[in-house]
Amino acid sequence: MNLQTSYAHPEALVETDWLAEHLNDDGIRIVESNEDILLYDTGHIPGAVHIDWRSDLQDPLVRDYISPEKFAEVCSRNGITPETTCIFYGDKANWWATYALWAFRLFGHEKVKVLNGGRDKWKAEGRPSSREVPKYPRTNYPVPPKRYDAEIRAFAEDALKQSKSAKPLIDVRSPGEFRGEITHMPEYPQEGVLRGGHIPGAKSVPWKTAANDDGTFKSAEELAKIYLEGCGVSSENDTIVYCRIGERSSHTWFVLTYLLGIDNVRNYDGSWTEWGNRVGMPIERGT
Amino acid sequence: MYPPKLNNIINLFETLPEVERRETLVSYADAAKKQEPKPGEQFKLEDVRKDEECADTVGVYLHVDDEGKAHFRMTLGSEVQTLTRAMTAILCKGLDGATPQEILDLPSDFVTRIVGEQLVRVRSQTTYYILTRMKGICKVYLDRQRRMAASAA
Numbered sequence: 001m002n003l004q005t006s007y008a009h010p011e012a013l014v015e016t017d018w019l020a021e022h023l024n025d026d027g028i029r030i031v032e033s034n035e036d037i038l039l040y041d042t043g044h045i046p047g048a049v050h051i052d053w054r055s056d057l058q059d060p061l062v063r064d065y066i067s068p069e070k071f072a073e074v075c076s077r078n079g080i081t082p083e084t085t086c087i088f089y090g091d092k093a094n095w096w097a098t099y100a101l102w103a104f105r106l107f108g109h110e111k112v113k114v115l116n117g118g119r120d121k122w123k124a125e126g127r128p129s130s131r132e133v134p135k136y137p138r139t140n141y142p143v144p145p146k147r148y149d150a151e152i153r154a155f156a157e158d159a160l161k162q163s164k165s166a167k168p169l170i171d172v173r174s175p176g177e178f179r180g181e182i183t184h185m186p187e188y189p190q191e192g193v194l195r196g197g198h199i200p201g202a203k204s205v206p207w208k209t210a211a212n213d214d215g216t217f218k219s220a221e222e223l224a225k226i227y228l229e230g231c232g233v234s235s236e237n238d239t240i241v242y243c244r245i246g247e248r249s250s251h252t253w254f255v256l257t258y259l260l261g262i263d264n265v266r267n268y269d270g271s272w273t274e275w276g277n278r279v280g281m282p283i284e285r286g287t
Numbered sequence: 288m289y290p291p292k293l294n295n296i297i298n299l300f301e302t303l304p305e306v307e308r309r310e311t312l313v314s315y316a317d318a319a320k321k322q323e324p325k326p327g328e329q330f331k332l333e334d335v336r337k338d339e340e341c342a343d344t345v346g347v348y349l350h351v352d353d354e355g356k357a358h359f360r361m362t363l364g365s366e367v368q369t370l371t372r373a374m375t376a377i378l379c380k381g382l383d384g385a386t387p388q389e390i391l392d393l394p395s396d397f398v399t400r401i402v403g404e405q406l407v408r409v410r411s412q413t414t415y416y417i418l419t420r421m422k423g424i425c426k427v428y429l430d431r432q433r434r435m436a437a438s439a440a
């Protein structure tokens with residue numbers, strides 16, 4: 001097999017030095033999305049807006065994403081149009097940044113990029129930070145005609161079908177979660193899931209496998225070895241990725257879709273908090 | 288119902304619009320480092336550990352003075368989240384001078400009045416963690432005092 005030597009969509013990544021030179025470019029919007037809810041308030045990349053994965057992108061009542069109307073409102077109040085290139089970054093090696101990017105893709109927003117290395121790399125390099133919340137002229141983002149759930153989002157039934165047909169199913173949680181020894185990532189509360197383990201047939205490839213120590217993505221060649229050689233992922237087959245609530249698997253979804261250029265990759269955002277709680281779902285434990 | 292210093296903080300936060308509430312929380316978070324133990328300080332109890340409920344190690348240091356009033360110092364690991372840092376500074380200040388029993392008996396409903404319903408709803412685990420740790424060390428202190436009193440009798 002000839003492994004890839006360059007990213008399939010290098011334009012989906014920007015480096016910190018590039019961004020530092022283009023902070024004031026027209027047509028871009030820098031978007032911060034974090035696990036730490038107040039981190040943006042402590043200082044952010046100058047000009048960046050804050051979009052919270054939970055309060056801005058999820059429905060407050062039903063476990064689902066916001067409606068197309070509400071997405072249009074989120075974009076409009078942040079001065080985003082369908083032509084705006086949104087550059088996402090955040091803490092935790094861009095977990096929530098890629099989650100927000102994936103959610104933007106759910107609504108058909110196509111111009112999306114990720115800051116390689118995220119917030120930690122920007123900070124480690126001593127680049128500028130601001131507490132000023134920018135104000136952009138309100139736009140009139142058109143309500144997306146639909147949500148692209150069928151294209152990039154998997155539901156429990158899809159994951160079950162994937163499991164039964166032995167198609168690629170990638171569990172990106174920590175090895176302990178995969179084996180069923182714990183129900184949350186190490187260092188986090190063990191809450192919210194009644195059963196531990198993994199979806200039968202899933203392959204364990206923790207999200208961190210795709211990242212360097214500084215939070216940047218590994219090279220195309222390294223990623224190809226991990227996912228194309230190691231997991232049999234290809235555009236000929238559907239692939240589903242999952243974790244606990246869909247944020248770590250968004251990271252892997254981004255890697256497969258944008259860096260390796262694999263078609264038909266879907267993120268099962270219900271993930272283990274749905275599967276491990278749902279009555280009657282098959283579960284495997286151990287390696 | 289609440290210790291006077293804590294009551295003042297609650298009253299302050301309740302007057303703030305959401306934007307200023309967040310700014311004030313960040314200001315408190317910035318001040319959390321000032322709560323670290325100072326050289327030469329002595330403590331009745333020290334509880335330094337990494338729990339699953341928090342992203343990094345948190346140390347709680349309790350001093351109880353001759354009048355039976357509690358004074359806290361805290362250390363926070365670098366990965367501790369901003370809201371937890373804010374609650375650290377708020378509670379060290381607000382509970383300073385209360386007795387360990389008063390702290391143990393303190394209802395936790397005031398947290399929402401400080402942090403706001405939205406932040407509590409989306410990050411509930413984070414907001415209560417520090418209060419739980421402070422109550423925990425007070426309980427250990429009081430249990431120890433009771434054991435000592437019983438053995439002396």
